[in-house]
Amino acid sequence: MFRRLVVGLAIFLVGLSGPFFAWAQVDVGSSVYIPREYTVDDNLVAIGVPSLDVIGRVNGDVLVLAQDVTIKGEVMGDVLIAALNVKIEGVVHGDVRGAADSLVISGPVDGNVTVFASKFSLTKTGTIGASLALMADRAELLGQVNRHVDADVGHSTV
Numbered sequence: 001m002f003r004r005l006v007v008g009l010a011i012f013l014v015g016l017s018g019p020f021f022a023w024a025q026v027d028v029g030s031s032v033y034i035p036r037e038y039t040v041d042d043n044l045v046a047i048g049v050p051s052l053d054v055i056g057r058v059n060g061d062v063l064v065l066a067q068d069v070t071i072k073g074e075v076m077g078d079v080l081i082a083a084l085n086v087k088i089e090g091v092v093h094g095d096v097r098g099a100a101d102s103l104v105i106s107g108p109v110d111g112n113v114t115v116f117a118s119k120f121s122l123t124k125t126g127t128i129g130a131s132l133a134l135m136a137d138r139a140e141l142l143g144q145v146n147r148h149v150d151a152d153v154g155h156s157t158v
Helices: 002-016 018-022
Strands: 024-028 032-034 043-054 062-071 079-088 096-105 113-122 132-141 149-157
Touching: none
Parallel strands: 024 043, 032 043, 043 062, 062 079, 079 096, 096 113, 113 132, 132 149
Antiparallel strands: none
């Protein structure tokens, strides 16, 4: 059931991405790595890649459909994700939206977080500057959410 939800959300996100392709960097088929010293001066779109690692900076939005996503750098815009495993350890200045089997936030997200996940974790070092909307089988909320939390969770740790 959850995998059908992820696939459905992925199709929805790809449908939304149409306008991005006209003015975005597109990487398809292989792993994508943005090193610490590199800045993407536009949106970053990575569809159908095994992994995306952002260690550097993205001055726009990140739209990704991948198996594994790690953000250790800085994203100036929003992050839209459909992935199996997601780790957000860096800074996201916009919102985070999407679906994942496992999603861990251990860095600051300035905006809202809206996610579907089997396992969701907001670690002690993770912060959400606005609100959290969550649907998950398991959730661990140890970090700070500055506004409100709307959650439908099977099992939670707060």
